[in-house]
Amino acid sequence: MSSEAAPLLTLIHPGWSAPANIRAVCTTRAGGVSQPPWASLNLGGHVGDELGHVRKNRMILADACGLQPGAFGWLSQVHGTNVADLSVGDITGIPEADASFTRAIGRACVILTADCLPVILCDRNGTTVASAHAGWRSLCSGVLENLVASMGLPGNTLMAWLGPAIGPKAFEVGPEVRAAFIAQDPQATTAFSPLGVREGHYMADIYSLARLRLEALGVENISGGDFCTVADSHRFYSYRRDGQTGRMATVIWKT
Template sequence: MSSEAASLLTFIRPDWSAPPNICALCTTRDGGVSQPPWASLNLGAHVGDIPEHVAENRLRLSGACSLPVDAFGWLNQVHGTEVVELFAGGLIGIPDADACFTRVSGRACAILTADCLPVILCDQDGTTVAAAHAGWRGLCNGVLENLVASMELPGKTLMAWLGPAIGPQSFEVGPEVKAAFIEQDPRSEVAFSSLGAREGHYMADIYRLARQRLEALGVKNISGGNFCTVADTQRFYSYRRDGQTGRMVTLVWKN
């Protein structure tokens, strides 16, 4: 792969106050070799794309990040709450998990999304990085709580960035989703609105729900949360919009 190919990738870089040794980015759909409906920088190996195309896209990502191809901690995301520590030994293959963290330099936590919320975290001293796949099920059931507990760091020492996800004007849900969140935390009710939704349904603000969960954990330094994967057709994949589609990746690592 040429450096010219790697340079075709376009990224969103978090606007957050992370220490200088912390690196993070989210890919867009530009700069890869995948053909429709996965065009073009699909990084998901589980969505029906040609494996060689995914491999080339991941190779381009590796070059653009100046990281080895084996430095990415891919997960088999299952909309659960399992957390794994990456690159610490003991893991075989790609683990079934929806959140991860590492204290190893030069190794990236990776979360694949196409509407679900990617959340990345680091501590103010730059010792630990973490990432979560916070779809509504995982978010409701405690994936962020499990992740912060696994990091074994006080919430007040952490900072978070909320990456591209389905926005509050596009995320219509049924009453069971609202009820599930309110059962966990009655304050969640403010994140649901009937305005713009079908009768008996609600528009959900997954960004607000995530902020509530993080703040309850003591995480006050929270950035991001101003995207909509459904509305931004040029930059983002969206499963709700397109059905069969590719996946972006949100990465965080420390140097």
């Protein structure tokens, strides 16, 4: 480990109208002990970083949140649509899922990302919190729809925040991605632009695509969506930009 002091921990606090008992943060890459290319607050244990560094970084995050390390519901994210219920029992093991929710106090739903879109939700009465890993594959396949259905609450009682993800000026995709979204919702055409890309490709706006899905579920209170992980190398990890890199965490819990 380097003898240099680690950069100061920097957290993003969502700007949304969540109830007073709801807490949420999104990490940046600053404030941990990991060395390049994972420098410095890498929270992903599957990206080649030393696991001792990852464990230390997760302790740093737990301390910053005022939570016990065992309160975090880490997931094995596979770009799918499975939803884990963290409301009952101990948080043991790492379920294969790309979303989670809980009604329990002091349990954290957490998503790891480095370009994919993290989405957090809660209801206006502060009874339930949830998070989703909404990369284009899971988003297109219905991860948000599965999550809202699992929460068991009407969409119009929910609010959402869209965390740091690849921005619309950096997310070039092939025609198959556009076709997959439009096949499910013709309005998705508005989230794709052919300008400034290779012939036959498109620039995709993952934030707009997520908003369309949430609005179709009745969620009207949607905040965030003004980041770009690719463009902001100082604050964010980006797989598309760097290849081997770390992961940020977006965390939500009840108090």
